[in-house]
Amino acid sequence: MIPLAIRGIGPVGAFGAGLNELRAALKGEKQVVPELVKIKTDRGFHNLPVFRASTRALKTIIKSRELRRLDHFSRMALLGACLACEDAGQTLIGERTGLIVASAYGASATTFSFLDSVIKDGDALASPTLFSNSVHNAAAAHIAKHLKITGPNLSLSQGRLSVPMALLTAVQWLAEGRVDTVLCGAVDEYCDVLGYCWQSFLNQKETSSDKNQGSYLKPRGPGEGSLFFWLSRADGTSAPYGYLEKLELKTTMPNTQEAACAVPLICSFGPDNDNPEPRIDQINNLLKIDLSQICGSLPIAAAFDLAAAATMLCDQTLYINNPENKPQTLPFPETSIGCWQPDSTTDRNPLTGNCYWITNRLKL
């Protein structure tokens, strides 16, 4: 594949908004405390830790009047997109830029709010504003309108493969010359129904026979956020966050040879994945990090993994959230980092591949 230059990153999550906030959380300088949300299930009340994201920073970028009709989902996406553009120093965009927005669940809170309007007021009084904002590509529409992105525009939804499929599409568009740059990102949100489902699934798991399987990494609680990358072809100039050089959707875990190509291999347990294949410990150079402690568990966590790896490459420092949260220096100056997000391949869900990619800062 052609290498993709990562020129800007726009993260939004429970840790805050912007790369400095993400970096501070990665370094352990900033403690992220989840909000405890009361959830009622058939087993009574539970306090579920939820990693919510604030979009207050958006008001410093866009007039409040223009944000009136945007829901929280679109605001998170727009904020991440604006921050990625700002980080990349981009102001003039237009038709040679593509926009890709990945989301596993879409604007679920708005979808349920639309149902509220139907249930409370009747079919004939359903809310048109809520309906139009519940459509999966509403966030992409708001971003395109605000940033004047008139190139190809793609919204996609592929569960935990949403982020790698978004990146794969960016590679395609740039390789074919359809666009010169791509604003590529992902967004997912928390809502009350998700909290109920999360807690109910946890309850079921606690009573199931395989409750000990993978128990060493309990999910910390659902999260929400957005993360956008400003990507372009490698053009000989230095990319501040390195290059996405390899992108694979795998149905098996990386083997030792593959793992050796990327030193170190970051294995982040992002989404609601508490059941990774146990063999991961056999991989050399595997550096486990747990980003869920700064952004919660969410299906687009792969974007946060890549952002974390790119930030570490940029800073030439490993930020490992071990108990001391002590940053480590990379072992040598010219190196690459791999990210691998494990996923259980089961009979019921045999098609969810793992994602694995490598960034290399100095090769080009």
Add this chain to the structure above:
Amino acid sequence: MSISGPATESPPNNQVAVTGVGALCATGLDFERAFKALFEKRREPTPPQRFDLDHPTTYPVFELPPSPLDREDKRQPWLRTSRLAVAAAREALQDAGWGDGNGLSQLKVGVCIGTTVGGAMNDEKFYRDFLAEKNPDLKPINRYLRSNPAAVLAQVFNLHGPQLTVVNACSSGTDAIGLGADWIRSGLCDLVLVGGSDELCRVTCNGFISLMISDQQPCRPFDRRRSGLNLGEGAAVLVLESDKLQKRHQPTPQAFILGYGSACDAWHLTAPHPEGQGLRQALQLALTDASCKAEDISFINAHGTATLNNDLAEGKVLKSIFPQTPFFSTKGHTGHTLGAAGALEAAFTIGMLHSGKIPASAGFSELDPEIDHAPTNGTKDLNGGLALSQSLAFGGNNAALVIGLDGERQ
């Protein structure tokens, strides 16, 4: 098996062969019947039969005829949208000579499917029980989680290539075909199942009625008296194959995807740009991609939803770029099938190129002076082997495909 990024930077050949077609919608439960009905005058949208709506007046829809697909069973534990997609894919694979798809698991086979409803968690019964604190069972959630249309097709046919569910609202089906064709062009896949699928449901019916863009009569695309759309449901899947695979498999290509263009109005959440700015750009990109000119196009399968805004913007663009080219909308027969629409219309476009005929634009009878450009008003014979199928969507998305009978023309 693993899937890496595309192998080549410059595609050697833009043409992508379509070797199989499958489709179902209100006009028929397979492609042949669905296509044939487009040339008949009969069209019978009815109030929804599978669910109730509570409005002072009725809004007709184009529902599928009753079939086993109406039932969720143990073999098909998915949302209806995915069951429709599977039915269309089975037909397309049979049509392409792949039988039940057994030979595909050893190939690089991708799935790229457009939808709107298929990507949304909106089970109303579950939500009502949740609001009432009845601790609803998670069965509807599990069904939703396992119903991603692209993942379902990959699971059913044991495919291990890239899976992508496009949720670009009403242009999803067209975009899915364009993106899947790119996977073939770049060498990422040997074969791709592309298309779109969507079911009728209360959420979309209530949503479009709330926007006041649903007609209480059978819809009238491009007509002066048009008053909105009728929703529909259906699915269409095309089998795309690489040159390399065709040499081994030796199918008879039915058509070729020659060009794809996509562009955004960046204008309004629900309304198209009044001058169709994004559509113009998407059309130009598709024509350039196919190395052809506007005058090479023999007909256009338009989006033509019958809403005031869509048909006005689309009609203006068609008049200025293709003043002599016949165009029509098939939504007067199928209803607006949302994420499936672009795929169904691409499938119909292939059928028309083969039959050498295009149908009347159902529902049209009176020219809109603001558009000043009339769609077909009767069946016409075709001249030429190149056609356009185009879609506009919520969010300002626009997508266009150039489809040809002859892959060697480039």
